[in-house]
Amino acid sequence: MSEFFDTHVHLGDAQFDADRLEVLARSLDAGVGRMVEIADNPDEWSRAVGIARAHPDRVRCSLGLHPYYADRFDDGFVARLRAALDAAPEAVAIGEVGLDYARAQVPADVQRTAFAALLEAARDWRVPLVIHCRDAYQDLLLMLRERFPEPPRERRYWGVVHCFSGTPDEARDCARLGFALGADGPVTYKKNDGLREAFRRAGPDTTVLETDCPYLPPQSRRGKRNEPCVIPEIAAKLAEVWDIRIDEVARRTSANAAALFAWP
Numbered sequence: 001m002s003e004f005f006d007t008h009v010h011l012g013d014a015q016f017d018a019d020r021l022e023v024l025a026r027s028l029d030a031g032v033g034r035m036v037e038i039a040d041n042p043d044e045w046s047r048a049v050g051i052a053r054a055h056p057d058r059v060r061c062s063l064g065l066h067p068y069y070a071d072r073f074d075d076g077f078v079a080r081l082r083a084a085l086d087a088a089p090e091a092v093a094i095g096e097v098g099l100d101y102a103r104a105q106v107p108a109d110v111q112r113t114a115f116a117a118l119l120e121a122a123r124d125w126r127v128p129l130v131i132h133c134r135d136a137y138q139d140l141l142l143m144l145r146e147r148f149p150e151p152p153r154e155r156r157y158w159g160v161v162h163c164f165s166g167t168p169d170e171a172r173d174c175a176r177l178g179f180a181l182g183a184d185g186p187v188t189y190k191k192n193d194g195l196r197e198a199f200r201r202a203g204p205d206t207t208v209l210e211t212d213c214p215y216l217p218p219q220s221r222r223g224k225r226n227e228p229c230v231i232p233e234i235a236a237k238l239a240e241v242w243d244i245r246i247d248e249v250a251r252r253t254s255a256n257a258a259a260l261f262a263w264p
């Protein structure tokens with residue numbers, strides 16, 4: 001059985017303070033080998049690096065500025081991000097960064113200014129992106145198209161649109177631009193036929209698995225804290241959607257994730 005790869009976890013969250021090591025052990029028992037710890041704002045960067053450093057075979061990290069915090073972007077931000085990446089070889093991506101028109105308190109134009117600068121930094125530095133997008137796919141696609149007019153040549157993806165929640169057409173457009181799609185708990189929810197159709201059409205070569213834990217638990221744990229050990233439940237749903245074996249889901253999505261983060 002191939003190992004699973006959870007491309008999006010927030011193990012630094014206080015909800016894991018009491019049992020972080022047990023959570024990591026449980027995920028290994030469930031077949032989840034590697035994961036990427038996501039830091040949403042500069043106050044979390046060093047904690048994310050610390051978690052990765054403590055588990056070098058299993059955890060790497062991504063440093064970002066979630067749209068919830070986009071008003072913290074200023075003239076010195078890109079230079080501080082560069083310095084943080086240079087200081088930590090464990091930091092393999094920039095994110096999450098992006099647009100959230102559903103829940104963020106920060107005005108959309110402020111979000112776009114920060115996101116544009118971070119997209120350009122990632123492109124110029126050739127660092128993969130972890131993108132968060134909610135109710136903003138039209139602007140996301142416009143901004144990506146402008147800055148990533150061609151699919152990547154020397155690698156497989158420019159980044160991932162994590163917790164993909166758009167339409168089948170938006171999934172196709174993201175994939176054409178060279179972005180992978182992150183599948184998580186919501187693909188297991190009964191009402192989400194549209195989302196499953198988006199992943200069915202996108203196919204296993206464009207998809208990576210994620211939990212976004214402690215958020216977004218799958219159907220079997222709704223209302224509870226989420227953990228990386230639920231990845232097989234998400235994979236089982238996709239095996240059904242694609243009509244392939246779950247081991248094949250593990251093998252292909254883990255290969256995609258390894259290529260995405262250049263972590264062979």
Ligand SMILES: [Zn+2]
Nearest residue numbers: 096132162163
């Ligand atoms: Zn997110």
Ligand SMILES: [Zn+2]
Nearest residue numbers: 008038096212
């Ligand atoms: Zn997240």
